[in-house]
Amino acid sequence: MRTAGSTRTMHKFSTAATKSSGVRCAPTARPASGYPDPHRRVPLVSLVRTALSSLRYKNLCIIRARFLEVPLVLLFTLFAGLGPTVWAQEPILLDEVVARVNEDIITLTDLKQELRRLRSGLRQDNESPELLEQAFQREKRPLLKSMIQNKMLVQRADEFGIPDSVEPDVGKILEEMREESGIPSMEVLDQYLRQQGSSLEEYRASLKQRLVIDAFLQQNVYSKLALLTPEIEAYYQENIERYTETAEVELQEILFLREGAEEAQLQTKAQEVLSQLQTGASFEDLAKRFSDGPTAAQGGGIGSFKKGSMAAPIEEVAFQLEEGAVSGIINTEYGLQIIKVVTRIPARERPLEEVRAEISDQLYRRKAQPGMKKFIDEMIESTYIFVTPKYREEYDVTDL
Numbered sequence: 001m002r003t004a005g006s007t008r009t010m011h012k013f014s015t016a017a018t019k020s021s022g023v024r025c026a027p028t029a030r031p032a033s034g035y036p037d038p039h040r041r042v043p044l045v046s047l048v049r050t051a052l053s054s055l056r057y058k059n060l061c062i063i064r065a066r067f068l069e070v071p072l073v074l075l076f077t078l079f080a081g082l083g084p085t086v087w088a089q090e091p092i093l094l095d096e097v098v099a100r101v102n103e104d105i106i107t108l109t110d111l112k113q114e115l116r117r118l119r120s121g122l123r124q125d126n127e128s129p130e131l132l133e134q135a136f137q138r139e140k141r142p143l144l145k146s147m148i149q150n151k152m153l154v155q156r157a158d159e160f161g162i163p164d165s166v167e168p169d170v171g172k173i174l175e176e177m178r179e180e181s182g183i184p185s186m187e188v189l190d191q192y193l194r195q196q197g198s199s200l201e202e203y204r205a206s207l208k209q210r211l212v213i214d215a216f217l218q219q220n221v222y223s224k225l226a227l228l229t230p231e232i233e234a235y236y237q238e239n240i241e242r243y244t245e246t247a248e249v250e251l252q253e254i255l256f257l258r259e260g261a262e263e264a265q266l267q268t269k270a271q272e273v274l275s276q277l278q279t280g281a282s283f284e285d286l287a288k289r290f291s292d293g294p295t296a297a298q299g300g301g302i303g304s305f306k307k308g309s310m311a312a313p314i315e316e317v318a319f320q321l322e323e324g325a326v327s328g329i330i331n332t333e334y335g336l337q338i339i340k341v342v343t344r345i346p347a348r349e350r351p352l353e354e355v356r357a358e359i360s361d362q363l364y365r366r367k368a369q370p371g372m373k374k375f376i377d378e379m380i381e382s383t384y385i386f387v388t389p390k391y392r393e394e395y396d397v398t399d400l
Helices: 015-020 044-054 072-079 084-088 108-123 129-140 143-159 162-180 186-195 200-220 229-238 263-278 283-290 312-318 352-381 389-394
Strands: 097-101 104-107 248-257 301-306 330-332 335-345 385-387
Touching (some): 097 108, 104 108, 108 129, 108 143, 143 162, 143 200, 143 352, 143 385, 162 186, 162 200, 186 200, 200 352, 229 352, 248 263, 248 283, 312 330
Antiparallel strands (some): 097 385
């Protein structure tokens, strides 16, 4: 990692600020005339500029490099109504610098945005709030390090003009995603993403970054690897269970809840319904009339289930029945149940040609790990990286 004392010229930065805090701050020259006279009428533009130049800069500062084009109306909003005492107050914090990578910075806003994306992605696989929080705390630790490395890779990729080369692909992928999802327009897609805590603009930027990094690594790491057909075939055979689709059944049910009912009466009712089914009565009609299940009004359909996802007493019966067959009375902990197998999909081994690209990607990534680590380490050695101390404690940024 190139340190603050490096011979590399740090443009747009105050040397003193760089050495003391590593954050991007505007120069802090105080006007020679001192603070303005509060009783003298001063044009708004002058007032704002004087205020900005008078603020004391510490480790947290106004990041003027990010706001060079801030409209005057925003600056007016910041200072309107504060009165003459504004000059003696603490700096107004527009954002906080979390890390610096060469001449670029990662702000607290950037970090919070990535944390929101992380939590949103984990929510799909962790329905329980407790499990979600555990997964979030575990996955957030290396997040800042990943952001720093991505920033570093994008900087280097920019030297080769890669961002411009992937721009057409960004629009194409977004359009394909919109069409496959059945979303009528990009405006609707933006609305959907905003409901998920993101936006089309943020998603586009994230997608472009991924494409830029992938293209850069393809040129510098993956293109130097060779993957032979026998390696792919051997991996397929050794991991055939990964490429075997689990058997699945679609079911209907007639449910007799035990709660509040006499056991003998429940058994009698279930046996009467089963007798009608065995004489050819419609399962849907009997479900609507007798089932205590939540889908009784719809004929008892409860959806599709993969093997291993149901309660043991029901699964044991369901996967022994042929398509269209009706079970006997199944005793469960909450009542009695009769099921019908609507459709049955047997287990299936996906052919090699169907999964060849997936296997190739996995093997390339595995083979690339040593070279990737060496490549990243060499880039880190030639990159100036600063992480604000409190974030070094909260996140795992070792080896940076």
